[in-house]
Amino acid sequence: MLSYNEVLPKKYIELDNVPYEVVFSHVFRKQQRKPVNQTKLKNLLNGRQTEKTFGNSEKIKEADIEFRKIKYLYENRGEFWFCEENNPSQRFKIDQSTASIKFLKENSLVDAILFDEKVIGITLPTKVDLKVIEAPPNFKGNTASGADKPVVVETGDSVTVPMFIKEGDVIRINTEKGEYVERVTN
Numbered sequence: 001m002l003s004y005n006e007v008l009p010k011k012y013i014e015l016d017n018v019p020y021e022v023v024f025s026h027v028f029r030k031q032q033r034k035p036v037n038q039t040k041l042k043n044l045l046n047g048r049q050t051e052k053t054f055g056n057s058e059k060i061k062e063a064d065i066e067f068r069k070i071k072y073l074y075e076n077r078g079e080f081w082f083c084e085e086n087n088p089s090q091r092f093k094i095d096q097s098t099a100s101i102k103f104l105k106e107n108s109l110v111d112a113i114l115f116d117e118k119v120i121g122i123t124l125p126t127k128v129d130l131k132v133i134e135a136p137p138n139f140k141g142n143t144a145s146g147a148d149k150p151v152v153v154e155t156g157d158s159v160t161v162p163m164f165i166k167e168g169d170v171i172r173i174n175t176e177k178g179e180y181v182e183r184v185t186n
Contacts, residue, residue: 136150
């Protein structure tokens with residue numbers, strides 16, 4: 001059990017048998033009143049966010065979340081197929097509503113989030129390196145403020161990058177924000 005001030009970002013708690021990830025927390029005291037922890041929680045089953053305030057006398061149950069390495073195999077009609085890291089014969093699918101697979105290459109390892117022995121989501125690596133397969137040509141002019149252009153990477157996803165990136169370059173992408181970070185040199 002966690003006390004009200006131990007409910008911090010990146011912790012997992014359980015309310016009414018539903019797991020939540022703490023996205024934001026702020027402990028404060030209003031005038032002469034007792035301190036409270038105002039939080040924003042993300043429901044790990046449906047992805048919705050909610051706000052909840054915990055008083056200083058409350059005890060909060062920590063969610064029994066387990067992480068396990070799994071390998072992404074392929075996508076077929078909105079179903080994402082995975083297998084256990086060292087056992088490719090143990091295949092299972094995760095539907096599109098459970099997981100976002102943006103910027104994930106086939107045969108990549110990710111962390112599965114398990115609650116009650118059921119996969120409820122996945123966490124992608126923070127940064128991934130992907131090859132640019134489609135890039136429009138560069139045009140002279142209007143680059144004083146740092147022009148950008150959209151490119152398509154090997155996973156089929158689109159990213160906005162600086163003008164100097166060309167087809168065949170390998171770029172590093174932040175998967176949390178979906179943004180270009182840097183060009184990778186070999």
